[in-house]
Ligand SMILES: NC(=O)c1ccc[n+]([C@@H]2O[C@H](COP(=O)([O-])OP(=O)(O)OC[C@H]3O[C@@H](n4cnc5c(N)ncnc54)[C@H](O)[C@@H]3O)[C@@H](O)[C@H]2O)c1
């Protein structure tokens with residue numbers, strides 16, 4: 001018997017299930033993807049996340065964590081049911097709620113009449129979705145079934161998901177049923193962070209506002225990077241300089257080629273959609289997304305400039321995943337950058353420590369997949385760094401230089417020390433970094449309007 005059901009055994013579902021079972025609960029995961037469930041039952045984790053497969057297997061061996069495709073095996077016995085299904089973007093930019101609706105229907109049909117069930121929306125759902133889930137449950141459940149809906153958005157990051165879930169900054173619980181919200185809070189009683197109790201729509205909005213704010217920080221610093229490049233300043237020091245102000249904070253100020261992943265782009269778009277259908281004009285959100293799109297375009301233009309025209313040139317691309325420590329390529333900058341390089345006539349060789357298999361399914365066949373970072377650099381006219389994997393930082397650059405046709409690096413993540421790399425004889429271009437150490441002196445006197453007064 002399990003006291004918790006997790007509906008949707010993807011990223012969030014598996015991390016939630018594994019952590020809640022580690023905290024002493026009996027957990028069962030349900031997913032409509034039978035292949036995924038078969039893998040999990042065979043001890044294979046369908047996603048790449050440091051530490052997750054070990055935790056899942058440990059909890060499965062202890063009999064605390066099981067997986068099934070059958071709702072009827074899981075829901076009736078569970079006091080808590082977490083909805084963790086995907087909410088991808090729909091063609092109009094809003095969230096596609098089909099998976100949530102289907103899950104709610106199945107949960108409703110299987111609700112126990114013996115005890116109250118608390119249905120927890122952990123997926124990221126637009127404000128108002130809690131009411132929708134409640135309405136579906138009412139439609140589908142037997143009249144005697146008692147239930148409550150609680151919004152409990154998740155703030156974990158891929159690549160550090162277990163750490164984030166075990167050490168949250170806060171827990172947000174939104175419900176009109178205070179007792180139900182407190183029961184969910186008791187699941188997290190071992191955490192020391194603040195727990196915020198709100199109404200459902202506020203909880204749902206907190207998740208979107210948090211992602212929008214973080215995305216805004218990234219677009220902001222990328223805009224500052226453009227200005228830094230134009231005037232010969234160094235955005236890395238600008239980030240440090242502003243981040244030391246506690247009101248600003250040091251996080252999410254790394255300039256680069258913009259944000260990707262399964263959350264920021266889709267959630268910012270979904271919030272923009274919610275705003276637009278609610279008679280609001282989301283100026284900042286629109287700008288955040290536009291700057292992000294532009295960061296990718298500008299990166300390709302930079303590579304083009306560095307090699308003096310991409311046609312017929314070979315570009316070695318390091319990194320496909322949307323960030324380090326994941327195999328996830330959803331909305332990854334690489335998926336825009338590589339097709340654009342190809343369309344400008346370049347040959348593209350790629351390497352990523354974890355995301356090759358996922359990318360192979362999506363990228364054009366013309367892309368050459370290499371077995372390591374050195375192979376991707378071989379005979380390349382330029383190396384484009386797209387993901388900030390740790391292993392790229394510690395690579396033997398002297399060996400890389402010997403393998404390349406011309407020693408040029410365009411670093412979309414500012415992973416290298418420009419002076420060090422230039423000292424090795426590379427032409428090195430980063431994001432928001434002066435082109436050579438004396439650049440600022442060269443620029444300032446030439447400014448048409450004096451910058452000092
Ligand atoms: N990935 C993250 O880092 C992250 C972090 C916080 C919040 N979120 C949000 O959490 C939600 C889930 O994201 P994810 O990345 O885990 O998605 P995912 O695509 O990795 O997993 C979703 C899972 O749900 C399953 N599913 C779909 N419909 C189902 C149904 N009717 N019944 C049972 N299973 C069903 C799918 O087969 C899949 O295994 C999204 O709303 C996302 O925005 C994601």
Ligand SMILES: O=c1ccn([C@@H]2O[C@H](COP(=O)(O)OP(=O)(O)O[C@H]3O[C@H](CO)[C@@H](O)[C@H](O)[C@H]3O)[C@@H](O)[C@H]2O)c(=O)[nH]1
Pocket residue numbers: 124154155156157158159211214218251252253254255256257258259260261262263264267322323
């Ligand atoms: O200073 C920074 C920080 C991040 N990024 C990029 O931003 C994207 C997102 O990074 P990150 O936030 O670390 O990854 P996610 O796993 O997408 O996590 C975000 O999205 C999740 C899903 O909603 C939320 O739960 C998390 O709190 C939120 O950080 C990646 O492409 C990063 O390369 C930058 O360019 N500069």
